[in-house]
Amino acid sequence: MKRPSLSLVVPVYNEEENLSILAGRLQEAVQGRDYEILFIDDGSTDKSFEVIRALAQKDQRVKCLRFRRNFGQTAAISAGIEMAEGDVIIPLDADLQNDPADVPRLLEKLDEGYDVVSGWRRDRKDKTWTRVIPSKVANWLISRISGVRLHDYGCTLKTYRKEVIKGVRLYGEMHRFIPIYAAWEGARVTEIEVTHHPRQFGQSKYGINRTVKVLLDLVTIKFLGSYATKPIYMFGGLGMLLCVAGAGFAGLTLYHKLALDIYVHRNPFVLLSIFLILVGMQLVMMGVLAEILIRIYHETRKRPVYSVREKVNISPAGE
Ligand code: UDP
Numbered sequence: 557m558k559r560p561s562l563s564l565v566v567p568v569y570n571e572e573e574n575l576s577i578l579a580g581r582l583q584e585a586v587q588g589r590d591y592e593i594l595f596i597d598d599g600s601t602d603k604s605f606e607v608i609r610a611l612a613q614k615d616q617r618v619k620c621l622r623f624r625r626n627f628g629q630t631a632a633i634s635a636g637i638e639m640a641e642g643d644v645i646i647p648l649d650a651d652l653q654n655d656p657a658d659v660p661r662l663l664e665k666l667d668e669g670y671d672v673v674s675g676w677r678r679d680r681k682d683k684t685w686t687r688v689i690p691s692k693v694a695n696w697l698i699s700r701i702s703g704v705r706l707h708d709y710g711c712t713l714k715t716y717r718k719e720v721i722k723g724v725r726l727y728g729e730m731h732r733f734i735p736i737y738a739a740w741e742g743a744r745v746t747e748i749e750v751t752h753h754p755r756q757f758g759q760s761k762y763g764i765n766r767t768v769k770v771l772l773d774l775v776t777i778k779f780l781g782s783y784a785t786k787p788i789y790m791f792g793g794l795g796m797l798l799c800v801a802g803a804g805f806a807g808l809t810l811y812h813k814l815a816l817d818i819y820v821h822r823n824p825f826v827l828l829s830i831f832l833i834l835v836g837m838q839l840v841m842m843g844v845l846a847e848i849l850i851r852i853y854h855e856t857r858k859r860p861v862y863s864v865r866e867k868v869n870i871s872p873a874g875e
């Protein structure tokens with residue numbers, strides 16, 4: 557069979573009523589293109605897998621990977637990306653909240669010369685207090701901290717060129733941060749508004765606690781992004797700052813002794829000075845350790861520290 561050019565990646569956890577309708581709408585939306593629909597059954601306990609298997613029997617382009625147990629939406633999307641054969645990868649939710657009819661518009665936008673087109677559920681149909689408002693705050697923070705400004709990181713419906721996301725490792729709730737990784741690698745990222753529907757069948761698997769996880773993931777991302785190649789700058793910088801402050805208090809203690817005749821054992825600043833210098837030195841050492849760790853990390857990933865967009869007069873064999 558010919559390699560498809562478009563891979564639709566659908567994470568599925570207990571969505572039995574939605575799947576047939578979704579498959580139908582997807583097939584309609586991408587009619588005439590070479591596509592594959594990858595369902596990742598994330599350990600559903602209902603009839604989801606049976607439904608997908610029946611769909612796959614009718615259409616070879618429908619494929620399914622079934623997890624042994626529930627590993628979470630990020631793991632499911634990650635597996636789908638890993639498996640995808642298309643040059644363009646589009647993840648979307650299985651619950652019909654994302655609208656397959658938006659797919660052609662996303663592809664058009666991608667053809668304008670972007671590597672990532674993010675969906676923006678401007679009119680989001682979820683619970684206001686536990687979902688929509690926390691998500692607004694989170695999106696604002698993520699945009700500020702990552703420097704990649706998007707209105708809706710949480711929207712699963714996004715479009716990626718394969719080369720900017722193959723090989724990204726996703727942990728926790730991190731599938732929403734793929735555009736950040738991609739942008740950091742030099743990808744051209746944009747967004748368009750997409751339709752969002754209220755959930756008709758089945759239940760949402762998330763509540764407010766996901767926002768907390770997302771914010772913690774953000775700390776990791778920020779650290780990896782800003783300091784992953786040079787951790788010594790952060791640890792070492794902070795450590796040196798503390799050492800300088802410590803030295804300042806040591807000088808103050810000396811001044812107190814010489815000018816005011818206050819003995820060291822009666823001066824609390826001497827303890828502060830020792831404390832700051834010790835902690836400062838520890839931080840510098842931690843920076844050195846982090847440097848060693850990060851080198852091992854990059855070696856094991858076997859990926860260069862740069863990323864190439866095009867090559868001229870350079871044969872692909874040289875890759
Ligand atoms: N999902 C999944 N594994 C999970 C939880 C959810 O694969 O552990 C899928 C789910 O079937 C749906 C998508 O992820 O296709 C989004 O889930 P949900 O609709 O519950 O999230 P919400 O739209 O409420 O953010």
Ligand code: MG
Binds near residue numbers: 649651653755760
């Ligand atoms: Mg949903």
